[in-house]
Amino acid sequence: MLAGENLNSEGINSETATIRLGPAIGTWAAGWVLGTFVSVSLVVALTNTDADDLTIAQLVISAVSAWVVMLLALRLASSRFGSGRPTADYAVRFQPIDLVGVPLGVLTQLVAVPVLYRPLQHWWPETFANDELEQRARDLVDGAGGWSTVVLALVVVGGAPLVEELAYRGLLQRSMAGLVGPGPALVVTALWFALIHFSPIEIPGLMLAGLVFGGCVVVTKRIGTSIVTHAAFNAAGLILVLS
Amino acid sequence: MVTLTYQYSLAQVWLDELIPERDPHAYDLCGRHAGRLTAPQGWLVRDRRRALQPVLIAV
Numbered sequence: 552m553l554a555g556e557n558l559n560s561e562g563i564n565s566e567t568a569t570i571r572l573g574p575a576i577g578t579w580a581a582g583w584v585l586g587t588f589v590s591v592s593l594v595v596a597l598t599n600t601d602a603d604d605l606t607i608a609q610l611v612i613s614a615v616s617a618w619v620v621m622l623l624a625l626r627l628a629s630s631r632f633g634s635g636r637p638t639a640d641y642a643v644r645f646q647p648i649d650l651v652g653v654p655l656g657v658l659t660q661l662v663a664v665p666v667l668y669r670p671l672q673h674w675w676p677e678t679f680a681n682d683e684l685e686q687r688a689r690d691l692v693d694g695a696g697g698w699s700t701v702v703l704a705l706v707v708v709g710g711a712p713l714v715e716e717l718a719y720r721g722l723l724q725r726s727m728a729g730l731v732g733p734g735p736a737l738v739v740t741a742l743w744f745a746l747i748h749f750s751p752i753e754i755p756g757l758m759l760a761g762l763v764f765g766g767c768v769v770v771t772k773r774i775g776t777s778i779v780t781h782a783a784f785n786a787a788g789l790i791l792v793l794s
Numbered sequence: 795m796v797t798l799t800y801q802y803s804l805a806q807v808w809l810d811e812l813i814p815e816r817d818p819h820a821y822d823l824c825g826r827h828a829g830r831l832t833a834p835q836g837w838l839v840r841d842r843r844r845a846l847q848p849v850l851i852a853v
Contacts, residue, residue: 614853665847684848691851694804696838711853748852756850781852788851
């Protein structure tokens with residue numbers, strides 16, 4: 552053990568991941584590319600349509616299949632490159648204090664994102680109009696009603712925060728922190744997280760959200776708070792667009 | 795002015811800002827009628843006019 556190394560009760564360094572950056576990037580890339588391929592293939596095969604305009608059923612098929620592939624990739628990476636214990640390798644631990652993520656996520660959605668976009672809307676009012684920024688969220692809920700709203704909530708507030716925080720904060724950010732330090736890892740991962748959503752006008756807001764989620768990991772050394780914060784952020788957005 | 799569209803299969807009605815293009819499946823309403831609009835039982839009315847703030851969902 553190195554002097555000053557911060558080991559937890561499982562003998563794992565809680566500051567950084569046990570999986571090095573190279574395998575971590577490879578794991579994320581494999582999970583993302585294969586997950587996207589499987590999800591698009593399944594949606595096309597099962598619903599005989601393209602994936603441009605997803606119904607709730609298609610969204611569930613698409614999201615769950617991509618998550619399964621990413622989770623399998625994370626499990627495999629833990630076995631091959633980590634300790635073999637995914638909860639330790641990705642710092643999956645929850646504590647009651649993680650509930651602070653609820654107001655943090657809601658405030659990020661209701662206050663921080665609008666404040667960030669205000670100058671952008673002043674300079675480029677057409678590009679960053681609220682209607683444009685709401686479009687993707689609105690597309691998600693347009694097909695929802697009754698039971699499908701519950702399913703949509705499970706996808707948006709349950710599954711997505713869990714899998715994305717495992718992949719981006721638990722794997723990438725913590726692996727990167729081992730090489731370049733927590734600050735640069737936080738910024739690079741937040742940018743990565745924003746870019747991969749492939750929505751240019753959302754990049755500033757998602758980067759900010761990524762900084763908040765990643766900041767939780769920097770402070771707590773685990774992803775429990777970031778999962779709760781991400782879930783609260785999405786829940787607030789879902790409620791706003793449904794109301 | 796408001797443009798109303800609907801879809802039977804989803805049992806939903808959407809109200810948007812007036813769409814400049816002519817579309818036989820869309821119906822233009824004045825603001826007063828749009829405000830008093832009710833949908834059949836079991837249908838949802840989604841008013842998508844004038845988003846008050848940016849909304850992001852990270853999925």
